[in-house]
Amino acid sequence: MRAYFRTSSRALVEAARMDGASTRTILWRVLVPIAWPAVITLIVLTFMWTWNEFLVPLVMVTAESLRTAPLGLAFFQGQYTQGFTLLAAGAVIVATPVALLYLFLQRKFIAGMLEGAVRE
DSSP states (O other): OHHHHHTSOHHHHHHHHHTTOOHHHIIIIIIHHHTHHHHHHHHHHHHHHHHTOOHHHHHHOOSGGGOOHHHHHHHHHHHOSSOHHHHHHHHHHHHHHHHHHHHHTHHHHHHHHHHHHOOO
């Protein structure tokens, strides 16, 4: 996000300031609407990191109902060592939300990754 906003057009900010816009107005009405690809990239990456969290819940969570999906899959693997089909089905269930989110927002995700990385 920092790289995206640092490379944003200074002419837009100056034009909005000349029109009398406050700093908050410039951020929410000028910069954020053109930053949607970067915001969506941040949302997808944060969701993926949160969904795949393993170590912190393994150490901190004691209640079975509060486990993350990958942690639950690891405990499921320990319970059913012979049922590879059950383990494969569980892995598909755990991976499906991240894959669907990425497929649904793929164009915006790629655009956001490229916009912050390109220097002119």
